[in-house]
Amino acid sequence: SSNEHKLNFKKSKEACLSYIQDALLQKQWERAAEFLTCYVESLEKDYSREHIGPSEMIWRIGTEILWHHSHSSMKEFNCFMEQMKTLGVKRYLKVCLEHVFHLLCNGQIDEAYQNLSLAESWRFGEQTAIQDKEMKLIQAYRGLLDYCSWSKQKNILLEHGEDVFSDLAVEQEMHGYFRKAAVNLKEIIKIPGVWDVFVKCYVDLLEFYGDHNEARQVLNEYAYNSKFPANPNAHVYLYQFLKRQGESKKSLISALKILHDIVPSHELMIDFNTMLQKSKKRKKRRLGLEVIFAALDYAGWKENAKAWSCLARQVKQIVISEKHLDWIKQEWNSRKDWWPAFHFSRYLAKRNWQEDKSLSYEKALVAGILLGKGCKYFKHVSHQGCKAQLKRFRMLKKFVNRHNPVYLRISG
Amino acid sequence: RDFNERCAQCSEVNWGLTDGGRFYCRSCHNVTERTREVVNTDFITNSRVQTISKGSRKQEKNDGGCEWYICEGFQLVLKKQAEALEALGVCPQMKDEVLCNFWRCFLQKSKQAYCQRPAAETVKALSVCESSTDVDSDPERPSLLHLLSLSESEGDLQTDCSFASSVSKVSESTSVYSGSIDGSLYLMKNQKEKLRMTMPMTLSFCYMALLWLREPITLSELLRFVVEGHIPYLNVFQHFPEKMKLCGLDLKIFCVESWPVYEEVFNKMHELAAFLDLPRFPDITDSCFLHPDMLCMKYLMEANLPDELHNWTCRVVKKIGIGEVDFLTLMPGNKSTRKVKYDVLAAAVIVVVLKLLFLLDDHYEWSLSEFAEERNKINTEGGPYFEFKKWYEVVKHSLDVKQKKLDEERAKYLWRCEKPLFYSVKKKSKVLKRRQTVVNLQNQFGKLSGSVRRAEKPNPSSFQLSWSEENTDGSCFHGHSLKGILQEKCGLLTTMNPDYWLCTVKLCNEKLCGHLAHYREVEFPQSYHFVLGLFSFLLRIQPSYIHDEVCMIEHKLFSKKLCKKLKYNAVLRK
Numbered sequence: 001s002s003n004e005h006k007l008n009f010k011k012s013k014e015a016c017l018s019y020i021q022d023a024l025l026q027k028q029w030e031r032a033a034e035f036l037t038c039y040v041e042s043l044e045k046d047y048s049r050e051h052i053g054p055s056e057m058i059w060r061i062g063t064e065i066l067w068h069h070s071h072s073s074m075k076e077f078n079c080f081m082e083q084m085k086t087l088g089v090k091r092y093l094k095v096c097l098e099h100v101f102h103l104l105c106n107g108q109i110d111e112a113y114q115n116l117s118l119a120e121s122w123r124f125g126e127q128t129a130i131q132d133k134e135m136k137l138i139q140a141y142r143g144l145l146d147y148c149s150w151s152k153q154k155n156i157l158l159e160h161g162e163d164v165f166s167d168l169a170v171e172q173e174m175h176g177y178f179r180k181a182a183v184n185l186k187e188i189i190k191i192p193g194v195w196d197v198f199v200k201c202y203v204d205l206l207e208f209y210g211d212h213n214e215a216r217q218v219l220n221e222y223a224y225n226s227k228f229p230a231n232p233n234a235h236v237y238l239y240q241f242l243k244r245q246g247e248s249k250k251s252l253i254s255a256l257k258i259l260h261d262i263v264p265s266h267e268l269m270i271d272f273n274t275m276l277q278k279s280k281k282r283k284k285r286r287l288g289l290e291v292i293f294a295a296l297d298y299a300g301w302k303e304n305a306k307a308w309s310c311l312a313r314q315v316k317q318i319v320i321s322e323k324h325l326d327w328i329k330q331e332w333n334s335r336k337d338w339w340p341a342f343h344f345s346r347y348l349a350k351r352n353w354q355e356d357k358s359l360s361y362e363k364a365l366v367a368g369i370l371l372g373k374g375c376k377y378f379k380h381v382s383h384q385g386c387k388a389q390l391k392r393f394r395m396l397k398k399f400v401n402r403h404n405p406v407y408l409r410i411s412g
Numbered sequence: 413r414d415f416n417e418r419c420a421q422c423s424e425v426n427w428g429l430t431d432g433g434r435f436y437c438r439s440c441h442n443v444t445e446r447t448r449e450v451v452n453t454d455f456i457t458n459s460r461v462q463t464i465s466k467g468s469r470k471q472e473k474n475d476g477g478c479e480w481y482i483c484e485g486f487q488l489v490l491k492k493q494a495e496a497l498e499a500l501g502v503c504p505q506m507k508d509e510v511l512c513n514f515w516r517c518f519l520q521k522s523k524q525a526y527c528q529r530p531a532a533e534t535v536k537a538l539s540v541c542e543s544s545t546d547v548d549s550d551p552e553r554p555s556l557l558h559l560l561s562l563s564e565s566e567g568d569l570q571t572d573c574s575f576a577s578s579v580s581k582v583s584e585s586t587s588v589y590s591g592s593i594d595g596s597l598y599l600m601k602n603q604k605e606k607l608r609m610t611m612p613m614t615l616s617f618c619y620m621a622l623l624w625l626r627e628p629i630t631l632s633e634l635l636r637f638v639v640e641g642h643i644p645y646l647n648v649f650q651h652f653p654e655k656m657k658l659c660g661l662d663l664k665i666f667c668v669e670s671w672p673v674y675e676e677v678f679n680k681m682h683e684l685a686a687f688l689d690l691p692r693f694p695d696i697t698d699s700c701f702l703h704p705d706m707l708c709m710k711y712l713m714e715a716n717l718p719d720e721l722h723n724w725t726c727r728v729v730k731k732i733g734i735g736e737v738d739f740l741t742l743m744p745g746n747k748s749t750r751k752v753k754y755d756v757l758a759a760a761v762i763v764v765v766l767k768l769l770f771l772l773d774d775h776y777e778w779s780l781s782e783f784a785e786e787r788n789k790i791n792t793e794g795g796p797y798f799e800f801k802k803w804y805e806v807v808k809h810s811l812d813v814k815q816k817k818l819d820e821e822r823a824k825y826l827w828r829c830e831k832p833l834f835y836s837v838k839k840k841s842k843v844l845k846r847r848q849t850v851v852n853l854q855n856q857f858g859k860l861s862g863s864v865r866r867a868e869k870p871n872p873s874s875f876q877l878s879w880s881e882e883n884t885d886g887s888c889f890h891g892h893s894l895k896g897i898l899q900e901k902c903g904l905l906t907t908m909n910p911d912y913w914l915c916t917v918k919l920c921n922e923k924l925c926g927h928l929a930h931y932r933e934v935e936f937p938q939s940y941h942f943v944l945g946l947f948s949f950l951l952r953i954q955p956s957y958i959h960d961e962v963c964m965i966e967h968k969l970f971s972k973k974l975c976k977k978l979k980y981n982a983v984l985r986k
Contacts, residue, residue: 007639007822008670015823030862037861038824040853044846058853069860080856083849 013042013054020061029069036061043087059084059095067102074106089127093119093134100141109145116142136188140198143184147201150177154208178205189218192227199237207244215241223258232266235259239268249275253284260291265298273310277317286327289314293331302343303352308362315369319403329410332370336411343367344377353384361385361392368400372407478655480591482598482609483519485652485666489614490515492644492651497618500642500872502627511621517688518617522607591657599661607687610665611645612672616681618643623681623742624693628701630755631678632951633874639671639952642872647829663833674953682751685744696740696754703740704729707758715762715946716807716879718798718892724765725758732968734761750922753961759947760961764969766943769897770800771909774937780908784896798892804942806887810877811949818949876950914970915963917977922960929963931956 016039023032039061042054066072066080081099085092096119103112119138122128128135153174160170185202189195199222206215219241223234239255256272269291276288292311301307318324332339344367352360364381371378378400385393494507592598598608607613615638619631629637638645649658649666658666685693696702708725712718729735740752770777781800788796828850834843879888897908915936916929931944944955944962951958967974 006670006673007825009827010669012822012825012827015819019820019823030860033857033860034862035824037854037857038826040850040857041826041828043850043853044828044843062853062857065857065860071860076856083852087849 009045013039017057024061024064027068029065032061032065033069036065053088055084055087056091059087059091063098063102074108077102078111089124090130092122092124092127093131093138096122097134097137097141100138109148113142113145116145133191136191139184140188140195143181143188144198144201146177146181147185147205150174150181150205153177178209181205189222192225192229194229194231195222196231196233196237199234203237203241207241212245216245223255230262232259232263235262236266236268249279253279257287260294264291264294265300266295269295270306270310273314277310277314282324285314286324289318289327289331293335296343297335303356303359305356305359305362308359308366312362312365315366316399319369319406325406325409328370332410336370340371340375344371344375346376346380349377349380353381357385357390361396364393365396365400368396369403369406370410372411373400373404479593480656482592482594482662482665485592485649485656485658485662486609486614487515488652488656489611489644489648489666490617492648493614493618494621496643497622497629500629500637502622502629503625506621506625506627510624511617514617514621514624514688518607518609518684521688522609591659591662599664607683611668612676613680613684615645615672615677616684619677620681620685623702626694626696626700626702630702630707631674631753632755632953635672635674635677636876636952637872640872645672646827647831650829650831658833659837660835663835667833669827674951674957678751678753682742682744685742688744690744693742693744695737697737698735702754704735704754704758704761707754708761710874711758711762711947711950713879713890714875714877714950716803716877716887716889717762717766718894719890720892720894721762721765721769724769725761728761728765728768728965728969732965734965734968750964753957755951756953756957756961757965759951759958760965763940763943763947763958763962764965767940768912769894769907769909770939771911771913772937772939772943773911773913774939776909776911777939780897787896795891795893796886797896798889798894802886803889804939806889807877807946808942811946814876815949912970914966915959917974919963919967927956928960931959 016035020032020035020039023029023035036058039054040058043058045054062080062084063077066077078099081095081102085095085099088095096115100112100115100119103109103115116138120135120142153170156170157174182202182205185198185205188198189202199218203215203218206212206218219234219238222228222231223238228234235255235258239252239259242252242255253272253275256268256275259266259268260272273288273292273295276284276291279285279288292307292314295301295307296311315328318328343363349360352363360381364378364385367375368378368382373379382393382397382400386397490511491507494511498504498507615634619634622629622634634643637643644651646668649662652658698705700706705722705726708729709722712721712725726735733739734757739749740754742752743749766772770780777800781802784797784799785801788799832840832843832847834840879890881888881890898905899908900906919928920930922928941955944958947958948955
């Protein structure tokens with residue numbers, strides 16, 4: 001039975017909060033509202049010592065309930081948010097920002113913009129300086145919305161084509177949005193953080209107006225400045241930009257190098273390997289092998305025929321040249337204990353053959369080299385392939401048979 | 413402020429205002445004849461202003477309030493509580509005679525605490541209480557040089573107000589912000605007097621009066637009625653008249669934010685009885701409601717146990733002498749006897765009886781139950797035999813439902829009321845604004861609560877669980893027979909169960925560690941826990957208190973055997 005015979009305000013409200021929490025987790029919005037109604041009087045008590053005070057609790061819980069409750073309207077939601085803004089001046093900008101997010105989720109872009117503008121003009125003594133970060137975010141999001149408007153205008157222009165006169169106003173407007181957006185976006189990406197959306201938009205603007213130097217600088221900063229948190233997307237954006245600019249393979253490769261380190265399973269690894277394989281430098285080719293093996297360590301790549309074909313091509317090329325077999329040996333060393341069960345089981349052999357013949361072809365080649373002609377995967381697939389009288393499988397069988405000693409050297 | 417003349421006495425220019433609106437010099441306290449033309453309410457309610465002790469008590473303050481003492485506030489509280497009890501059926505004597513007299517006696521005995529006036533002034537008789545039909549004579553004149561003496565903080569009143577300074581002189585007082593006259597003095601630490609009036613103590617007064625009149629309300633019931641809202645306690649200051657302004661330190665005294673605890677109210681009551689030098693209370697005889705025989709009957713019914721068990725409770729009561737008048741009747745000031753908690757005692761007796769009959773070792777009671785079940789299947793004539801298992805299932809189910817409901821009610825409890833509270837007038841507007849926000853939010857989310865309405869206050873009821881014999885589903889066990897577990901020996905009816913296990917072999921010293929025994933959940937059988945839990949719910953107290961009484965009863969019951977055993981042990985050791 002309950003030990004709570006001694007009941008006081010604080011314990012009663014703690015219990016109330018746990019009931020609210022349960023209701024929220026079970027998506028029982030009415031019940032959550034019922035208990036929240038009882039909780040709100042906590043506002044009248046001093047909780048200055050607590051980590052999270054009742055006003056913040058009420059803001060967060062109330063937002064959840066109003067957002068999901070079937071009888072709640074956007075009007076009520078907005079009214080509630082306005083009340084929350086007045087409750088905690090230290091949180092004012094945060095509440096504004098979250099309110100804007102909700103408006104955006106609801107498709108109310110204009111209202112969101114209005115709220116952002118309003119929040120931007122807020123001043124409150126020393127709080128303004130303290131909440132500087134939130135202010136920057138607000139400006140950044142307003143910049144983002146300006147970018148959206150710019151984009152819209154741009155599309156209108158592109159559609160209209162040749163009609164110069166009517167487009168002048170549109171063009172002016174477009175440039176206006178550009179200026180507003182650029183100013184704010186530039187500011188936020190100076191601060192270390194994860195700003196994918198802002199960076200992308202800003203770069204888009206810069207590229208459109210031909211400022212490629214600035215764009216390159218921004219992307220380099222974003223990817224290489226150690227103050228910024230490690231972010232795979234930064235490298236992806238840089239790579240894509242360099243590609244658009246027609247940069248040399250060398251610079252493209254260096255852009256992807258770090259991405260491989262951070263996210264070996266990234267989808268760009270195929271492009272990366274392709275570039276590396278073709279390189280004249282030995283080191284690069286070696287890296288290429290490493291990259292493709294690493295990618296295939298991940299379950300998401302198991303049935304990616306393109307990846308397997310990259311690996312197969314490189315392995316085949318090494319085997320034929322009889323040079324650098326030690327590369328394969330090195331890569332295989334840490335994988336020989338688990339790759340057979342992971343990729344080359346008999347079950348997978350059957351399934352791959354049934355579902356995707358190209359996949360099974362590439363895999364069989366790799367399996368045949370790494371595990372020898374006696375391995376179940378190779379045997380099954382090549383047998384099936386020869387039975388089906390597919391020429392390439394016959395060729396495959398011959399190839400593996402011919403190079404079987406290689407397997408012995410690799411595995412030994 | 414705009415008065416720039418030099419003071420006649422000390423030549424300083426440092427003026428303040430008395431309540432009478434006259435200027436006085438802050439340096440030497442010389443009061444002038446000059447008065448301020450326009451009295452500014454803001455100025456008077458400025459907490460930093462020092463005021464000289466007021467003159468006549470009747471003087472109206474400018475904000476529409478009057479002067480009032482803390483004890484007047486308590487008197488109002490007691491009046492309200494007595495009225496509520498009367499509405500519940502308690503005889504009117506309680507309010508008009510018993511409680512009133514107790515209160516006056518208390519004021520007399522503790523009067524020195526409220527002396528802050530120079531010798532010339534006396535403390536007037538309390539006339540605010542309209543209910544008193546016979547106004548007593550004035551309390552004795554307080555002695556001049558008595559220092560202000562107030563009781564020590566009980567711990568429930570937090571005196572973290574930084575501006576409560578200690579007053580050493582009687583002639584001058586720094587009145588810190590409170591609506592009442594003596595709010596600040598009230599809260600200061602005190603060496604001499606031990607009993608300072610608190611909100612929980614109002615319930616001690618009530619209980620004392622009820623006990624004096626031997627009314628059929630136990631302390632646990634009283635406290636339950638308080639929690640259920642039938643007796644004013646929380647936010648009772650709402651009922652103070654408009655002109656009694658409550659603010660500042662008054663809040664620390666009158667605003668409670670926790671429910672009264674049984675032990676606290678109980679202990680205070682006994683302290684109070686001793687303090688008031690009361691004589692022996694009216695006898696508790698076997699025809700009184702508070703007598704264990706009567707209370708056992710009630711609790712047996714409420715616990716859905718067979719009526720036949722009552723014979724057994726009476727036997728136990730008789731055997732250990734807890735039904736004796738001298739044992740049950742309160743003799744204030746007698747420190748040697750253990751104070752009787754009538755309700756807990758009765759519950760404990762039932763627990764002991766259950767242990768006697770069913771052993772409650774998590775095995776025996778179930779096998780007895782199977783036996784009864786078999787018999788009930790075969791023989792449907794005559795009354796059914798009591799089956800422990802069935803009883804357990806029925807009661808546990810109801811208990812769980814009620815407990816869950818109670819837990820939710822506790823979480824939904826609303827502590828604040830419409831009347832705003834503020835520590836200082838500066839905060840008034842902020843407080844009011846907050847209150848408005850709270851009300852708005854309550855409305856907004858209240859609408860979203862769906863069809864769930866806030867439960868109406870339950871009607872006051874003596875029984876929390878009720879079972880009806882008319883139910884055909886057999887969920888009422890009152891009429892069930894104990895035949896299956898009893899046998900006849902030498903003409904006497906005795907239990908089939910030959911064994912008994914003691915909760916504890918040795919009792920602790922209650923004065924040292926607060927308990928007679930220590931109830932730790934791990935060590936006892938589940939059935940025992942269940943039974944304790946049942947009565948813990950009914951009485952709204954911790955199971956450990958019932959456990960203490962059970963141990964006490966067992967030790968009385970088996971004292972001879974225990975003595976023998978201890979002697980035996982002693983012999984062995986030699």
